[in-house]
Amino acid sequence: MTIRLNVKxxxxxxxxxRFVSVFLMExxxxxxxxxxxxxxxxLLSRQVWRMAQQADRLGRRARELRAPxxxxxxxxANFAEALKQLASISDTADRVDAFHLVALPVLAEQxxxxxxxxxxxxxxxxxxxxxxxxxEIHTMIDERSSWGDEIPPSRASDSDALRKLKRAFAxxxxxxxxxxxxxxxxxxxxxx
Amino acid sequence: MDPIETxxxxxxxxxxxxxxxxxxxxxxxxxxxxxxxxxxxxxKRERIHRHMNNxxxxxxxxxxxxxxxxxxxxxxxxxxxxxxxxESRHCMGLxxxxxxxxxxxxxxxxxxxxxxxxxxxxxxxxxxxxxNRTFEAGTMDLMAFIPDGWREKGNDYQTAELLDAIAADxxxxxxxxxxxxxxxxxxxKRNLFKVAQAVSYMDAAQKALAPPEGSTNLMGVxxxxxxxxxxxxxxxxRLAEFTDDEISTLLRQHDxxxxxxxxxx
Numbered sequence: 001m002t003i004r005l006n007v008k009x010x011x012x013x014x015x016x017x018r019f020v021s022v023f024l025m026e027x028x029x030x031x032x033x034x035x036x037x038x039x040x041x042x043l044l045s046r047q048v049w050r051m052a053q054q055a056d057r058l059g060r061r062a063r064e065l066r067a068p069x070x071x072x073x074x075x076x077a078n079f080a081e082a083l084k085q086l087a088s089i090s091d092t093a094d095r096v097d098a099f100h101l102v103a104l105p106v107l108a109e110q111x112x113x114x115x116x117x118x119x120x121x122x123x124x125x126x127x128x129x130x131x132x133x134x135x136e137i138h139t140m141i142d143e144r145s146s147w148g149d150e151i152p153p154s155r156a157s158d159s160d161a162l163r164k165l166k167r168a169f170a171x172x173x174x175x176x177x178x179x180x181x182x183x184x185x186x187x188x189x190x191x192x
Numbered sequence: 193m194d195p196i197e198t199x200x201x202x203x204x205x206x207x208x209x210x211x212x213x214x215x216x217x218x219x220x221x222x223x224x225x226x227x228x229x230x231x232x233x234x235x236k237r238e239r240i241h242r243h244m245n246n247x248x249x250x251x252x253x254x255x256x257x258x259x260x261x262x263x264x265x266x267x268x269x270x271x272x273x274x275x276x277x278x279e280s281r282h283c284m285g286l287x288x289x290x291x292x293x294x295x296x297x298x299x300x301x302x303x304x305x306x307x308x309x310x311x312x313x314x315x316x317x318x319x320x321x322x323x324n325r326t327f328e329a330g331t332m333d334l335m336a337f338i339p340d341g342w343r344e345k346g347n348d349y350q351t352a353e354l355l356d357a358i359a360a361d362x363x364x365x366x367x368x369x370x371x372x373x374x375x376x377x378x379x380x381k382r383n384l385f386k387v388a389q390a391v392s393y394m395d396a397a398q399k400a401l402a403p404p405e406g407s408t409n410l411m412g413v414x415x416x417x418x419x420x421x422x423x424x425x426x427x428x429x430r431l432a433e434f435t436d437d438e439i440s441t442l443l444r445q446h447d448x449x450x451x452x453x454x455x456x457x
Contacts, residue, residue, distance in 0.1 A: 030259035033210035033252040038297060045251050045280030052273035070266045
């Protein structure tokens with residue numbers, strides 16, 4: 001038996017997945033009032049709640065891995081840069097595609113990479129969270145084309161903004177920064 | 193707040209309207225709206241259209257809280273994220289009903305008053321005090337009567353059921369705001385000041401935008417005649433965890449203390 005990710009590394013990955021989930025939730029939440037199309041607002045609203053639930057499950061799991069409750073960990077710099085690029089998109093169709101067809105597939109890839117690395121017995125609580133997240137991501141991607149009659153369709157070819165975003169995520173490669181261990185929760189007395 | 197994000201209506205600075213499709217005409221005050229006191233088909237569609245936009249603005253207020261206050265306690269953010277989803281479902285339900293009745297988006301003017309007031313505030317405790325604990329609680333009072341109006345006067349049971357389902361969800365939005373306003377104020381007394389500031393700003397904005405006596409809407413209907421008020425919905429306010437003292441105060445303001453006595457009998 002080989003256990004490839006130790007507890008600290010699992011906490012680091014869970015914290016990073018949570019960071020990304022919260023970032024995506026905040027980004028699409030910010031887009032809701034700023035986007036004119038009513039059905040797009042409503043589609044993004046559904047996904048806000050889904051991303052929040054994913055972040056919540058990861059945040060509770062972090063505590064079981066000796067990290068603080070709702071521990072969030074910044075991803076590697078290049079990955080963080082790609083996220084910032086996503087947040088700066090302003091066109092409605094690009095926003096819908098950037099979230100559903102670029103960011104979510106990247107996130108799914110990260111969940112699958114984690115599942116391939118971790119031990120399915122000792123880390124089963126995390127693998128269950130990953131499996132559930134993958135199902136939800138699949139549903140969200142599907143909703144891009146199936147939910148609502150008035151969502152602008154994807155363009156025949158990518159816009160400049162989407163092309164740049166895809167390139168930024170492709171170049172980022174690694175999401176989790178394992179260079180420093182996840183911080184232990186400070187003892188209650190120390191926090192008082 | 194950056195001036196580019198604000199607008200001034202009748203001397204009151206408020207947050208600029210959220211983005212809307214070109215089909216919508218956005219009004220600032222009731223006299224720029226259209227409404228009819230009767231239950232004609234167009235009046236029904238206007239009521240649904242107005243409510244649909246109100247649900248959209250509530251979605252936007254909750255979403256903007258998630259974006260503007262990233263350091264808020266996570267459990268409150270979860271409540272707000274859930275509210276974003278709930279309000280969007282309400283909006284979609286009303287849009288579906290509007291289309292069933294032959295209506296369309298942008299058929300009537302809309303106003304985003306609740307967004308303009310709530311989202312102007314710079315604290316999450318201020319926003320949930322105004323949006324959830326005041327505006328939504330006020331809607332909760334109205335919703336104790338509105339579905340019956342649709343059944344009895346509008347002869348429209350489907351819309352009545354839709355509104356009743358929406359009203360049930362709103363109770364929790366008011367409840368979590370009540371819980372969190374108390375919790376945040378207990379944890380940090382400075383939040384009491386933010387709550388007082390928020391309520392004072394809301395009162396001033398409501399007064400500034402109140403229609404002058406005798407004013408009419410775009411259809412010549414008296415705005416005062418159509419303004420919606422309702423007795424305090426004691427049952428739902430209790431479910432939403434308003435204290436008995438808070439309910440008594442509201443009833444006193446409305447000269448309705450006898451209602452509380454009836455409930456307790």
